[in-house]
Amino acid sequence: MPTIRTDLPAVVLDSRDHGESDKIITLFCKDIGKLTAIAKGAHRSKKRFVNKLELFSFLSVTCSKSAQAGLGLITDGVLLNSFMTLRSSVSRYQAASVIREFTLLATSEQSPENDLFALLLWALHSLDRGESCSSTTAIFLIKFFDSIGYRPDFSCCQSCGLRYQNKNPAVFSNQAGGLICPRCMAAGTFSGRRLSPGTIRVISAIQNQSITKLQRLKLSGTILDDLLDNAYRYGRHLFQREIISWRFFWDSSTNPSPQSR
DSSP: OOEEEEOOEEEEEEEEEETTTEEEEEEEETTTEEEEEEETTTTTOSSSSTTTSSTTOEEEEEEEEETTOSSEEEEEEEEEEOOTHHHHOHHHHHHHHHHHHHHHHHOOBTOOOHHHHHHHHHHHHHHHTTOOHHHHHHHHHHHHHHHTTOOOBOSBOTTTOOBOOTTSOEEEETTTTEEEOHHHHHTTSOOOEEEOHHHHHHHHHHHTSOGGGGGGOOOOHHHHHHHHHHHHHHHHHHHTSOOTTHHHHHHHHHSOOTTTO
């Protein structure tokens, strides 16, 4: 049967034991997308897989997959970056877990998402080198919705089309996927969360910025909290399920240590 073989970069999104010696690994691969595969003898490996298949690891993986089989077979891997900081810092692990959960929810098997792959690597590198957990997560989520085709519209009212005047507060509606003006809100058709002009300007700026320049943005205070809360609520609406990792991340974000915020 035809096989898929890749030596392309991949990030480990999930790892679970299978039997006494094997592991089932969920990878997010460049040019391929999400790929679930088995690593035979991973627990016993002293060379091929040692310290390579940990959560968040970035590696070049060799994998074969029958076109008709459910699981691929990982035969080897070269570790490119272990992102060790993400597993040694509670706050960074929690932020990376939110990023991981959103990525898992948005991706399907063997559906290439190279923009999202680049964004994921940007976020993991940022967290690993000590950038703000809250700011990195907020920026990731705003760009994330864009990359999966659900970019919120902050340019005009999604009901009547009235252009947004950037000096006025407005309401963001998850249902509409964008802003709703006060007149349409008063009609009672939509519900939503009030956002300040400053928050709306920052979201729009992030949406229109390339990932190579994202680190220049310094987010803090009420605007950062608003960005995170709005992104969480929008994501929960899109996926129609709770974001399990969010509660632990949000607790550490609202009561941060000096290094984690």
